[in-house]
Amino acid sequence: MSKPRVWLITGASSGFGREMTELVLKKGDIAVATVRKLESLDDLKAKYSPSQFLVLKLDVNNAQDIKGTFVKIKEAFGRLDVVFNNAGYGIMGEIEATPEDAARAVFDTNFWGANNVSLEAVKFFREVNKPVGGRLIVNSSELGVHAVAGLGYLSCSKHALEGITSALAQELDPEWNIKVTLMEPGFFRTAVVDSLVNKAYTHPAYTKPTLPSVAMTAHLVNGQPKGADPSKAVQRVYDLAAHPEPSLRFPLGKDAIGMVREEAQSILKDVAKYESWSEGLEFGA
Template identity: 55%
Template sequence: MTETLPRVWLITGASSGFGFAMTKYALSKGDIAVATLRKPEVLDDLKAQYPAEQLLVVKLDVTKPEEVANAFTKTKEVFGRLDIVFNNAAFFVVGEVESTPEDVARSLFETNFWGASYVTREAIGFFRDVNKPGVGGRLLQISSQGGFFSFPGVAYYGATKYALEGLSQGLAGELDPEWNIKITIVEPGEFDTKVFTSNLVQPPIHPAYATKPHLPSNLFRQQYIAAPSKRQDPNKAVIKLYELASLENPPLRLPIGKDAIGFVKDQLEQVARDRESFAHWSDDLE
């Protein structure tokens, strides 16, 4: 019998939420984790539980390309291979388009899109050029239901995830099948993570919206930010994402969570209705 090697994961945003849950679960399954985060000391307790040959903690701010490259270099130096990249680091801004200062919006893009794109480029290069030919790898892009159905009150956040999804879908089409690199865009619904608490940024509400509690963006604040009892368990979700990383033919997109399934369905139906209603506008345009 041949012994199956433990898989090597590189996980960004490992300090909390999906990143922390995925790190813990991969380790519990006997896999190897390269856990990256801006403050490595956050994982001191976890680090004390596992030997250095199973858990490598690396300081990483994904907005700094040199730190992203360093994380992959350390992975190569210590383990010599990499099987799965869990591209998760992100933060959340709640605010209408008019309420969100430009510097906050740009910072959101720097982390959620550009940071994720730096990780993406390094992952693809590693899977193709460092792993043995044909071994490839799995890239799990942690997007959001907001990357498929943009909600009022978080439009800039949705825009970062739409951008990540566009990048990921286009990239998936560029890859040579011989490289055996598989990409899945994961679209979680509302889960109980720090994205709604300590990782949440809320600029002051624009005066034009502040006096109108019935507006959709204000209803979003009430329903999603102040309703923790409704949130799903990320520890249960990562069990499915772990399974996803083993599929021979994974989907390009994976909505996860009943709310995400519902919003994706609604969006697809709306697009289909609009297409059918106005398809004739494209007749005789040649």
Template identity: 50%
Template structure:
């Protein structure tokens, strides 16, 4: 396989950084985008400009997305894989989440990811020769079922999953574009601290055995039980090589359990209450 060109958003830390490092080690080319390019100074020294292009990108700025894709095309001529990874979480009860905090997060986690999605599809179809590409959407297990304190984060990831399903159904098979929603549970990474914004516990949820309070008190010992971000990266790279990739890829035992439980419960509801729709035309 000849070297592929990857476009990675949110490459400063976590899964984005780990995947960037692995892709370079595998001999592929990376366009690494992030808000602070100096964070990747060590990789810039290690790899030449023929292998690594580091670009400043705030995905909440739609024009910056177009500009970075254009710069990538100018240097490498095509983009084969887009890892749509940039994002952060707001940890707060639904009642306790300030509107501005939720809306700002949606600008990054949903609208930013949506604009990257649209530009990626355009490049795969209109620029690449031969046409085609892979769009790997870094969603979350919270996009399958949001836990307490991550309601708005989960809502943004649900929205991204829905958008991806729609555009995957819209594109022509002739464009050879393949989509996967990657839905990881927690992986051990500095991003857990750096990319999570917490608000004070809402007083109404300070009751005994509160799930919100329990999740907020994540211990260092619990964090150490999580798999490394490099483990997610290795599976993302493997996913990128599949001829027929899945529409959804839960990553982590907790993510697999959440998906199975959620789908099982939904099927039980459909089977139990499906008869309510028997006399409806559609």
């Protein structure tokens, strides 16, 4: 491209958000990074000029904060090319063990917060950008395709995010030139494990080590799996943002590919098993 792209990256203080912010800046693009604590990106602010790097405080649970962020981007740069809708977090534990207020908080961020960012992005791409258009990349998860025991509410929030993003993508007028992609990463070396372990709940009825939820908790707490390199992952996402015809779903990581394929095969197996049960149940029959 002849001029640097303007990126909005939410949840930029750590994980994929931090990695993407660093990559965008190294590539010479313009990064608008949102965080809860402004000082978390002071090291990057010291390296890059305000004309290339803008840090904004944002709580995605606050709809007015989100709207204000897009207003500031318009004032500062007049356009926005890519939104990396990344902010989110998870909790661990059996569904029976998880307090409702904790589960609702996950949905407030992972579903409502992310969806509100997407809606403002679409509005900006359509009404502010000249020419009209933009790239919306929503960070979902392999768990948004294949739910995992012990990570039930995290899985459920990502399933909901997948559903609303897929529906939104179908509703957009192709003339608006807005490309939407669901990033579905597997396990990468970010702070996600520490976050999950620090928000773990247990239930006295779930004690057998062979139970899937118990095994998953033990794996995460004691095994501390290394995961893949997140810096390599964001390079793939950066490349995807320039793809002329990106797909709606973008599973990323060998484990994600395997999990998504397993889920697809399981669904097709069930369809084949019960297909004959729908004989005589056609529309109008």
